Amino acid sequence: xxxxxxxxxxxxxxxxxxxxxxxxxxxxYNLHGIRALKPLSEKTLTIKLAELPFPLSFTVSDEKIxxxxxxxxxxxxxxxxxxxxxxxxKEQQLTDLIKKDKLDIQGDLKVAQRFADIAQxxxxxxxxxxxxxxxxxxxxxxxQLGRKLLKTLNFAGTKIQADASEWLIHQKRLIITATEMSxxxxxxxxxxxxxSALSQRLDKLTKHISKLS
Amino acid sequence: xxxxxxxxxxxxxxSSDEKTTHFGFQTVEKNEKESKVASVFHSVAQxxxxxxxxxxxxxxxxxxxxxxxxxxxxxxxxVLDLAGGTGDLTxxxxxxxxxxxxxxxxxxxxxxxxxxRDKLRxxxxxxxxxxxxxxxxxxxxxxxxxxxxxxxFGLRNVTDKDMALRSMYRVLKPGGRLLVLEFSKPEHELVNxxxxxxxxxxxxxxxxxxxxxxxxxxxxAESIRMHPDQETLKTMMDAAGFEQTSFxxxxxxxxxxxxGYKF
Numbered sequence: 275x276x277x278x279x280x281x282x283x284x285x286x287x288x289x290x291x292x293x294x295x296x297x298x299x300x301x302x303y304n305l306h307g308i309r310a311l312k313p314l315s316e317k318t319l320t321i322k323l324a325e326l327p328f329p330l331s332f333t334v335s336d337e338k339i340x341x342x343x344x345x346x347x348x349x350x351x352x353x354x355x356x357x358x359x360x361x362x363x364k365e366q367q368l369t370d371l372i373k374k375d376k377l378d379i380q381g382d383l384k385v386a387q388r389f390a391d392i393a394q395x396x397x398x399x400x401x402x403x404x405x406x407x408x409x410x411x412x413x414x415x416x417x418q419l420g421r422k423l424l425k426t427l428n429f430a431g432t433k434i435q436a437d438a439s440e441w442l443i444h445q446k447r448l449i450i451t452a453t454e455m456s457x458x459x460x461x462x463x464x465x466x467x468x469x470s471a472l473s474q475r476l477d478k479l480t481k482h483i484s485k486l487s
Numbered sequence: 488x489x490x491x492x493x494x495x496x497x498x499x500x501x502s503s504d505e506k507t508t509h510f511g512f513q514t515v516e517k518n519e520k521e522s523k524v525a526s527v528f529h530s531v532a533q534x535x536x537x538x539x540x541x542x543x544x545x546x547x548x549x550x551x552x553x554x555x556x557x558x559x560x561x562x563x564x565x566v567l568d569l570a571g572g573t574g575d576l577t578x579x580x581x582x583x584x585x586x587x588x589x590x591x592x593x594x595x596x597x598x599x600x601x602x603x604r605d606k607l608r609x610x611x612x613x614x615x616x617x618x619x620x621x622x623x624x625x626x627x628x629x630x631x632x633x634x635x636x637x638x639x640f641g642l643r644n645v646t647d648k649d650m651a652l653r654s655m656y657r658v659l660k661p662g663g664r665l666l667v668l669e670f671s672k673p674e675h676e677l678v679n680x681x682x683x684x685x686x687x688x689x690x691x692x693x694x695x696x697x698x699x700x701x702x703x704x705x706x707x708a709e710s711i712r713m714h715p716d717q718e719t720l721k722t723m724m725d726a727a728g729f730e731q732t733s734f735x736x737x738x739x740x741x742x743x744x745x746x747g748y749k750f
Contacts, residue, residue, distance in 0.1 A: 284737060287552040316562050316585045335582035336611075342552070346559040 286328040286343035294341040320348040324355040350381035563587040564634040570641020574603035593621040623651040639668040643714035652727035670711040671743035
């Protein structure tokens with residue numbers, strides 16, 4: 275079978291190497307340590323994403339998570355897409371996604387839940403990690419700057435969104451408001467009722483005419 | 488010496504007779520090759536990992552990952568990492584086979600084995616790894632012992648490759664698989680030329696600069712050219728008894744991963 279460019283360039287191996295490095299760095303920074311990994315020792319979770327031509331397997335080994343594109347042996351396999359995986363954060367979405375065929379789970383669901391728990395309980399003190407490398411004061415200043423920047427960006431984001439909707443709705447009239455939509459829906463319902471009444475009247479008249487003839 | 492071989496060198500070892508073999512582009516007595524290869528690896532052992540990263544721009548890590556992914560290793564497996572050198576594959580296998588599994592790091596060269604052992608111990612990997620100094624042609628293991636055998640960048644240095652493949656077949660369990668990761672022949676002529684230029688002009692200079700040993704890296708380049716190409720190695724594996732043999736080219740065929748099963 276001819277190899278794809280992705281296979282030739284070893285995209286799967288590159289991505290798994292990057293993920294493995296990042297995940298283990300994050301676990302190393304985690305304030306709760308690596309205790310959370312203990313119950314998952316030697317367990318493997320495989321995720322098959324619609325967007326990727328290869329699976330990603332996460333295996334817990336001692337104090338590390340190993341990432342590979344090997345699919346031959348796993349304790350739990352999730353078949354889904356990136357967007358559904360993000361939705362999975364909300365627990366109540368699980369059944370919905372399965373019903374909508376957006377998620378398929380094979381194997382031990384508890385393994386997947388424990389992996390999700392590890393991800394959700396990650397608690398990293400970025401400022402203290404930064405301080406270890408560049409010193410306390412620069413880290414504090416950078417942290418302050420970062421928070422300010424985040425606040426400004428959030429504010430700018432909200433403002434841009436509000437201004438853009440204002441411009442599109444009121445100035446350009448490209449989009450209608452929720453109230454206008456509701457009025458429109460109401461009018462459509464009215465027309466539907468009138469058409470239905472008319473149709474019934476016509477039926478009655480047709481029957482009457484056929485009786486007369 | 489290089490100029491007479493660099494473009495039209497033979498790709499396999501057909502020209503060697505029963506008593507002689509190749510050591511790079513030189514033809515030497517079979518019993519002489521082992522000691523010559525040994526001296527090369529005694530010389531490069533300490534700088535081996537740094538040189539691998541430099542020479543391959545770090546891509547050797549991806550080639551090795553590809554091999555691990557293709558091995559289908561499972562917890563509890565018994566793995567032989569032959570010519571395992573500084574233990575890159577062993578480190579990963581050790582984590583993947585778990586406490587119930589076992590990995591044997593075998594190398595003919597004591598210096599490489601020592602560097603590998605030190606590195607793995609520094610990584611805290613001690614539980615399920617054993618170290619064996621062994622010649623691939625005469626593997627000191629019982630028949631049907633291993634689930635997986637890997638030999639990464641080692642087969643081309645073996646004096647009698649056919650004998651080594653038969654030896655690997657013998658110690659592999661039925662259902663087990665052999666993975667041979669080795670330099671090979673690039674698929675495209677342009678890549679081939681660029682690769683030749685890099686191997687014979689740049690590689691020995693990097694070796695001279697970093698490992699203070701240009702000759703060993705000259706041998707490396709020559710030994711790659713003398714190694715059987717993809718199809719020839721596949722045929723050799725078939726002849727040794729392996730079934731469902733196949734290969735995958737990596738980085739345009741600069742490296743190929745051959746896989747064969749014993750049933």
